[in-house]
Amino acid sequence: MIQESDASSGYKIGTAAKMAGISPNTIRTWMRRDYFTTSIETDSGERILSSDDLKRLINLKSLIDLGDSIGQIARLDNETLQKRLAELKSTSESSYANEIPSLTDLEAGFVTPANSVRLSAATPLFWNSKSFDSVETLTSYVENEHNLSIALIDSQGPNPAEKAAIIEFAKRFPEITVVLIFDFMPRGLLKDLAKAQVHLLRWPINSIMLERYLYSLMPSISHPRSRSSVINEPPPRLFNERQLSEIANSLPELECECPRHVSSIITSLGAFEDYSEQCLNASEKDKEIHEYLYNETAKARRIMELALIRLCKEDGIEIPQP
Numbered sequence: 001m002i003q004e005s006d007a008s009s010g011y012k013i014g015t016a017a018k019m020a021g022i023s024p025n026t027i028r029t030w031m032r033r034d035y036f037t038t039s040i041e042t043d044s045g046e047r048i049l050s051s052d053d054l055k056r057l058i059n060l061k062s063l064i065d066l067g068d069s070i071g072q073i074a075r076l077d078n079e080t081l082q083k084r085l086a087e088l089k090s091t092s093e094s095s096y097a098n099e100i101p102s103l104t105d106l107e108a109g110f111v112t113p114a115n116s117v118r119l120s121a122a123t124p125l126f127w128n129s130k131s132f133d134s135v136e137t138l139t140s141y142v143e144n145e146h147n148l149s150i151a152l153i154d155s156q157g158p159n160p161a162e163k164a165a166i167i168e169f170a171k172r173f174p175e176i177t178v179v180l181i182f183d184f185m186p187r188g189l190l191k192d193l194a195k196a197q198v199h200l201l202r203w204p205i206n207s208i209m210l211e212r213y214l215y216s217l218m219p220s221i222s223h224p225r226s227r228s229s230v231i232n233e234p235p236p237r238l239f240n241e242r243q244l245s246e247i248a249n250s251l252p253e254l255e256c257e258c259p260r261h262v263s264s265i266i267t268s269l270g271a272f273e274d275y276s277e278q279c280l281n282a283s284e285k286d287k288e289i290h291e292y293l294y295n296e297t298a299k300a301r302r303i304m305e306l307a308l309i310r311l312c313k314e315d316g317i318e319i320p321q322p
Contacts, residue, residue: 010040010048010049010050010051010053011048011049011050011053011054012046012048012049013027013028013047013049016049016053016054016057018318019054019058019316019317019318020054020057020058020061020316021061021313021316021317021318022057022061027057030070030074031047034074035070035071035074036056036057036060036074037053038050038053039052039053040053052078055078056078056081058316059078059081059082059085060073060074060081061316062085062313062314062316063081063084063085063088064206065206065207065208065209065313066085066088066208067088067208067209068084068088106126106149106150106221107126107128107129107130107146107147107148107149108122108123108125108126108128108129108130108148108149108150108151108152109129109130109131109132109138109141109142109148109150109151109152110122110123110129110130110131110132110151110152110153110154111132111133111134111135111138111151111152111153111154112131112133112153112154113133113154113156114133116154116156118154118181118203119152119154119181119210121207121210121211122152122207122210122211122214124238124305124306124309125211125214125306126150128147128235130148134162134165135153135162135165135166135169136165138151138169139165139168139169139172142169142173142176148176149176149177149221150176150177150178150179150214150217150221151169151176151177151178151179152179152181153166153178153179153180153181154181155180155181155182155183156182156183157183158184158185160189163185163189163192163193166178166180166193166196166198167192167193167196167198170193170196170197170198171196174197177199177217177221178196178197178198178199179198179199179201179213179214179217180193180198180199180200180201181201181202181203181205182200182201182202182203183202183203199217201213208313234273234294234295234298235298235302237270237301237305238302238305238306238309239263239266239305239308240322241267242320243319243320243322244263244266244267245263246320247259247263247308247312247317247319247320248260248263248264250317250318258311259308259311259312259317262304262307262308262311263308265304266301266304266305266308269297269300269301269304270301272293272297273294273297273298273301276290276293276294276297277294279293280294
C-alpha cells in the first residue's frame with residue numbers, strides 16, 4: 001500500500017483506458033482474470049497504473065488490434081511483448097507502405113442497417129464511398145453509370161431474401177468485389193455465397209483486421225473506370241479543427257512530436273484547400289490551375305488524414321468525437 005499523495009504521478013484506470021484506447025471495464029475484467037496487474041494500490045484500495053503499467057497496457061491493446069488474443073499474450077513479459085509487437089509491425093510494414101494510395105484510388109459502396117457502426121472503420125480508407133440501406137438500392141445504383149470497385153455489406157440476423165439478393169448481385173456484377181460481414185449463417189448458404197465469389201467475414205472483427213483484409217484483396221479488385229483527374233466532390237474531411245487540436249495536445253509525455261506535426265499539416269492543407277476553392281470560384285482566367293491545386297490538395301489532405309488515424313492507433317491516442 002502507498003499513500004494517496006504518492007500515486008499522484010500515476011494514472012487512474014479511466015485515464016489509462018482513454019490513453020490506451022480501451023474501455024475501463026475491459027481493464028477491470030483483465031485484472032479479475034489476472035491478465036493485467038497494476039503496480040500501485042492506494043490505502044483506499046484504488047488501483048493506479050504506473051508509466052510502465054500504461055506502456056504494457058498499450059502494447060497489449062496494439063497486439064490485440066493486430067490479431068492476437070489476450071489469452072495468448074497476457075503471460076508474456078514486457079520484453080517479449082515488445083519483440084512480438086516489433087515482429088508483427090515489421091512483417092506488415094513493406095506491404096503497408098503503399099496501402100493508403102492504393103485504396104484511396106477506389107470508390108466503395110456500403111450497405112449497412114440503420115445505426116450500425118460495424119463498417120465505420122473502413123469508410124475513410126476509400127477515396128469516395130456511397131451508402132445504401134439495402135442490396136436492392138445498391139443494385140439500382142450500379143445499374144446506372146458508376147465507379148464502384150467494391151461493395152461491403154453488413155448483414156445482421158437471418159434474412160434469406162437479403163442473401164439471395166447478394167448472390168444475384170455478385171453474379172450480375174462480377175467486376176465488383178463483394179465483402180459480406182455476418183454473424184451467423186447456415187452452412188449451405190455460406191457455400192452458395194462462396195460459389196458466387198462473395199468474400200465472407202464473420203463478426204466480430206476488429207478495425208485493424210478488417211483493414212488488413214481489405215488490403216489483401218487489392219490485387220483482385222478491379223478499377224471499373226479511370227477516374228478523371230477532376231474531383232467533382234472532394235473526399236469529406238475526417239477531422240474538424242477541434243479534433244486536430246485535441247490530438248496535437250494529447251499525450252504530452254510522449255517524446256514523439258508526430259501527432260502534433262501531422263495534425264498541423266492537415267490543418268494547413270485544409271486551409272489551402274479552402275483558399276484554392278475560393279480562387280477557383282473567383283478567377284475564370286486561371287480556373288484550370290486553381291482546379292488542379294484544389295484537387296491535388298484534397299488528395300494530399302486525405303492521405304495525411306489516414307496517416308494520422310494510423311498514428312493514433314500506434315500511439316494509443318483516442319480520436320476525439322466530432
